[in-house]
Structure formats: C-alpha cells, structure tokens
Amino acid sequence: MLDLTKENFEDEVLKANGPVLVDYYSDGCVPCKALMPFVHSIGEKYGEKIKFTSLNITKARRLAIGQKILGVPVIAIYKDGEKVEELVKDDATEKNIEAMVAKYL
C-alpha cells in the first residue's frame, strides 16, 4: 500500500490512471489503526485492479481539508481526479469497504 504525502498526492491520486483507494487516517486515531490491517489485506487481494494508498492527515491537514476530509477514518475512491465515493467513520466497516471496492474492480 502506497504511503501518500502532500507532495505526491496529486500525481499518485488525482493524475492516476484507473481507480485509487485512499485510506485517510491521523496520528492518535485508534479506529483508523484498527481498520488498517483489513485495508492492507484487501489491498493485497485487489491491488492489481485498484491502487491502494493511505494518507496521514496529521502531516497534510490543508490537503485533507481541501478534499473535504475533516474527520477520520475515511476510505475514499478516486477516479479521473475526482473523489467518487467515500465511507466516513462508522460507515467504514469491513463489509461496506469491501462492497465499495467491488464496484470499481
């Protein structure tokens, strides 16, 4: 899973070919940490079809706010430079994430 920074976000996510999943998290966000292993595991499963990435917003606050992310965890799907779908906080369950990913395979 690719670690994003505010420097490479545009190239890796907005300018990417094909769908990109971004796992937004922050330092000290326990629910985010709990979700990580699952996202990593489906990243291994579907990594050929969808690019799996993560972004620690603690170091990219303005970027996150610019993407209308003001709370974590959020699992978002980007396509052609646009955020097309996202699962925010309590909605970001394993079941919902896998179902969302399946749509973009």
Next chain:
Amino acid sequence: MDSIYDVIIIGGGPAGLAAGLYAGRARLNTLILEKDSTGGQIVITSEIENYPGGMECESGKDLTDRMVRQAKNFGAVIVSDTIVDVALEGKIKHVYGEKDSYAAKTVIIATGAKPKRMGCPGETELTGKGISYCATCDGSFFEDLEVFVVGGGDAAVEEAIYLTKFGRKVTIIHRRDALRAAKSIQEKAFANDKICFMWDTVVEEFKGDGILSSMVVKNVKTGERKEIIADEDDGTFGVFVFVGYTPMSALVGKNLEMDGGYIITDDNMRTNIPGVFAAGDIRVKSLRQVVTATADGAIAAMQADKFIENNL
C-alpha cells in the same frame, strides 16, 4: 461452528475483557466476540486518570490493551465478528455472526454503548466534515481554527481541555447554566484561558456544502437564536459532540427485559433469561465507568461458572 463454549461474551470492551479474564481463570472455555477493535469506548480517550490503580497519563487504549493481554493469558479467545442475531433461550445459546455461528452454555452481553447524536438537521451529513465525536481522531484537523464542544459532562469538558492543544479557541456549548462534570475537571476548564462557555444554549442546525460552514444555536432561556458562521479566513470550524450514549442492545436484546434500551439485571448480572448475563454500560445502572464495567464482567463470569455447575 465448532465446539460448544462454556461462555460466549458479546463485546470486547472492559466489561467483556474482565469477564473473559475471570472466565478463563475459572477454566471455562471462553469466547469473546468483538465487531470493531477491542477496548470499547474508552479507546478514544487520550488520558484516563480515574481508573483505580491505572498508570498516570495513560491512554484508554493502553489500559485496555493490557486487559486484552490479561484475558488472553488466562485462555480467553477473542474473535472478530459482528453479531446479526441471537437465540438465547434454551439450554444451549446460539449467537449468529456475519462470519460464523457460535454456541455456548451461557452468554454474557457486554455490548456497551455508542456516542449519542444530537439529532439535529445537518448533523449526519456533516459528520466527518466538521462534526466529530472523537477528539483524539480529529482534533488535529482544527489546528488554529475555532472549536466548539457540545455537552456538559466529564467527556465534554475533558475533551474540550484536550482540544485546546489544537484549536485557537474552544467554546463549550451547554444547555444548562452549570456543568455536570466532576469538580476537579471543571476547575481545570475554568482556569484554561483558551476555553469559554455558551451557557443555556443548544445547537439547532448545522449548515454547510460538503464542509461545515455555520450553525444555528438557541438560548433555551431567552429563545434567542444566533447563527455562528465560520471565520472567512478559516473557512470552517470544528464541533465535537459529547452529549451522552446510546445502548447497543438492538440485536441482542430479543426477549430480554429492558428499560430504555438498557438491559435489566439483578446484583449478580442475571437477566430474565437463565444462563444469560449482562455486564457494563449495556446494563441499567447508576454509574457507567470502566471500573464499574470491569466489576460487572468479573461478577458475570463467576455467575456463569456457577450456573454451569448447577445446571449443566
């Protein structure tokens, strides 16, 4: 589904973990089912200072991680699954998860509670877009911005103090004219220069297009309404909500005697169904804290042991 467990504990927060520890120690074949991560509600607290014997400046997660290790050391098995149905009457209890089905001689319900929403317009849409129920998760978004905290109890005041690390100003909005929080916490808040108060005030509505930009508040004594609009340069502000908890009894509460969604038990954690016990925040009780949850868990486990000995 494999063997029949002696006890299935639904919920891996402090109540469930303490029950698991005591059940394991009593050499009961013990299964703890947890749908999210272990530790329960307390994991989002940056510092827990009132758990007896707790370490200084310790986070909720560190405390509960120790409880997890302890329960596992005594033989409790923790499985990640979400319960979708239960059949608790009868000699063998059945618990149905998304991933598998489980059976046991006794069940301890320790599903706890989740943060209560205020229930006002715009709240759901703008959750994660300015509105949050987790200061440790989202505080950093609001560095140097204005932050509001809704609530007047321990959680609201403690989290407001925590949020002064980030926000340039933290305003506590409370519907009464006095806080409910413990006196020592109140003192800390009053002494903090970054914290101010909006008394007798409730939030009526949140507004914003994809991101929180304003909210309408009302003074409950005067009826006066005011719209709080984000500073032009900031573009947004943070609202952290700590107004209580909702019991998680919807799926497990079938045929159980309840009061307002909380499960009724006697002093021994027994519900109206033989072999079914409840522990922690899910119970009708006067004080919901980690310490009372762990006490409940221990009692429930020993009662489950006694039940098995006497009945099966």
